[in-house]
Amino acid sequence: MQRSWRQDADKLTFIVCRAITTGTEDGVPSQTELQTESDSPATMVGDINLFLRIDDGEEGDSPPQIVGEVELMIAEKVNQRRGFGRAALLMFMRYIVQNQGAILDEFVGGGDVDVETVRKLRTGVKTAGSSEGLTFECLSVKIGQANLRSLALFEGLGFERVSAEANFFGEFELRKTDLSLGGVDAALEGAKVRGFIALPYERTE
Structure with missing residues (x-):
């Protein structure tokens, strides 16, 4: 299953871990490679996923668009309401x-x-x-109507409800169409998520 997560073209799965403790240079982390303990089970707090799909309307007669559906989960209550979800969502969106x-x-x-x-x-x-190639029409998320914290999190980052009423399954769909890099960076700054680097993941299993 782990191999499938890495190889499937229609989804991305990121594991959310606690921040690496490292030195900084001008506010930017200076670590250049992952350590064994960086993503050990003890540091893991949840996961965030992106599922890609084609949306061509209910009747299938609209021009096809690519939608990315986001799922975010912070597993244990002790790690909830501590900013992990917001930071993970923002970094995921930037990626x-x-x-x-x-x-x-x-x-x-x-x-x-x-x-x-x-x-x-x-x-x-x-x-x-466009000279930029394929782009997302939007990012989408479905949230149960009773999950007020998640609704507040996504709405606070610019996701908007598609309809005023929950669907048959008691869920709201929220979408974000402004996917500019500048907008995401401004949201990162607003959430005080500063200084990051992308580290290559070189383990085979």
């Missing part, structure tokens, strides 16, 4: 926005999206005159 071209190229080239849909997606990019 997605910064790398969306590569993520979406892998998605449409992974064999699960039919050739005609891929053609329409790429034709849509050319028609719009």
Whole structure:
């Protein structure tokens, strides 16, 4: 299953761990490689996932768009309401926005999206005159109507409810369409999430 998480083109799974204790240079972490204890079970607090799907309308007759559905889970109550969820969501969003071209190229080239849909997606990019390649139409999340904390978290980061009433399953769908890098960086600064580096994950298992 772990291998599937790493190889499937239609989803991303990040494990949320406590911050690495390390020195800094001008506010930026100076560590350059993961240590054995950096992602040990003792440091893990939850996970965050992105599931990619094609949205072509209820009748299937609308131009296809790529939607990324987010799921966030901070497992134990002792780790909830401590800012882990907000920090993880913001960093995840930044990774997605910064790398969306590569993520979406892998998605449409992974064999699960039919050739005609891929053609329409790429034709849509050319028609719009974009030089950035494929992009997300939006990020989406579904939250139970009683989960007020999660609703507040996502709404506080610019996600908006699709409808005023919960659906048949008692869930609200929220979407965020402003996926600019500048907007995400401003939200990071507002949440006081400062100074980060991307470290390569080189373990095979």
